Amino acid sequence: MTQPAYDVIAIGNAIVDVMAPCDDATIERLGMTRGGMMLIDTEQAGALYDAMGPAREISGGSAANTLAGLAQLGAKCAFIGQVADDQLGEVFAHDIRAGGIAFATPARPADPPTARCLIFVTPDGQRTMNTYLGASQFLPAAALDESLIADAAVLYLEGYLWDPEEPRAAMRRAIGAAKGAGRKVAFTLSDGFVIDRHGVDFNALIAAGEIDILFANEHELVALTGEADFEAGLAALAGKVQVLVVTRSEHGAVAVAGGERAAVAAEPIEHVVDTTGAGDLFAAGFLFGHVRGKSLQQSLHMGAICAAEVISHFGARPEADLQALVAEKLS
């Protein structure tokens, strides 16, 4: 097995976030579930956008956010995801490439358009997401560059993208390519609704040893295992993957690997501005530590530092110099 050229290659939704602050009454009036993620169609997207205040556009997408963090930390990364041939597609492609990430998936013709996520951020920093998947859900298996996948130490997959059929098939093929090349597969469960719909798939992948590193938050852990609480869920899953990482919002995070258990507190920050991307950036910090051979404890700490940075400002992509931040906090 040769030394891989990339640290991490990810397959995920190629989304531009459209973000605006809003008050709690707006969340209620629009019938949204605070803190949740809802898939919306063209009509709903139009109606919600009309109801939204002045916004700003910042590239997003769960796995793409994780790569942005990883690349900033110094990892060599590549992304596979589907944009349309339109202005938001150009924005997404520019931002990911400008972050130093290889991205070569060709754009589809502009109908449907590039995915966007309408994110309403309440004064407590909580984000409520409404995702119009557009082009993103049509990532074909043919778009996969299997030699590229074989050339990355870790293949990182976003659970959100397991829902639409074409990308699911692409991801299954990608897992085969990674495993065939002796690489690790990391998977993030993304959201409760994905587990509701595809929990059987996920448990089957885990049972078959297809997932080496699993990221979940505590709700997802409980949902996937069907256990009553966090500890029971952790006990049920811990032995089934090489590395299990569970984030617990303000309660920090726990990881279990090879019988070792480590925990980290949430990194203290002055003011939570926008929680969008917290889990994505936690994964970035943790994975960076992992691929660089850091201890479980140190990797968790790096995750916590990156998550704290991203929730201290609007948008799910890092703004501060994560390398400097990690160097400072870990010293």
Add this chain to the structure above:
Amino acid sequence: MTQPAYDVIAIGNAIVDVMAPCDDATIERLGMTRGGMMLIDTEQAGALYDAMGPAREISGGSAANTLAGLAQLGAKCAFIGQVADDQLGEVFAHDIRAGGIAFATPARPADPPTARCLIFVTPDGQRTMNTYLGASQFLPAAALDESLIADAAVLYLEGYLWDPEEPRAAMRRAIGAAKGAGRKVAFTLSDGFVIDRHGVDFNALIAAGEIDILFANEHELVALTGEADFEAGLAALAGKVQVLVVTRSEHGAVAVAGGERAAVAAEPIEHVVDTTGAGDLFAAGFLFGHVRGKSLQQSLHMGAICAAEVISHFGARPEADLQALVAEKLS
């Protein structure tokens, strides 16, 4: 003369800002003039975008930024400007309408696309702007709703838009409509390059009494009057317009009206993040005071408060509640 339905109607560029932090070496390497504004064509826009780091998109446009501030302060506003029928055009139209501003100029077909301004922000908060005017420069005189112009207390015009031919003709017609209805005309000089090219026009408009309220920064004041310094420039212009407002960056601002002179210091802020929109928001605060019958001194202070808010974060549109801010600081 009936009571106007709008406080301010503005004609300006309909631009989405594409903003990214950068270091000073990048400004030099790309041959840009720190703090300046340069018009760029499609090819330059592509090359500069490629050289730009991960960015975010926030609606901009000088006069549109001013209206965003005015509307937030409680003024009733309308905007006239040209977008293309594309995603950035939707973004611009959404943001201005979501700010409570009437905007009914029909989008043009999507070639050329909606204007964008590539803004490089150095660590000191200084912005260097590269504007691709696209659709914005094709605002036809036919797009003017003269009854709407007659129905606003103040017509606010952006000097930047005097440069392209079609909008210049539209603005001349708008001045006629406003004057015919007994309304005031406010004009911002925008930039040195506009004065280089159209200073003769501007001086003629001023001499003819077509401009009632003139906004300039000190460089523009000197450039327009041809005088040696700020004080001489002020003396040369002060008697020629009803209200003259000159901003002086960190040195505050001066206004002269009806023989009265007032000055305000810059509002102290902790950290200048991004100076984009400082002048635009100064104009918003000042104009709001002016249309609400505040004193020259109070109007200047409101301008300084709004300018300080907008330079404390990325983007040229206000983020904090300007009404609350002004109420707090003026009390």
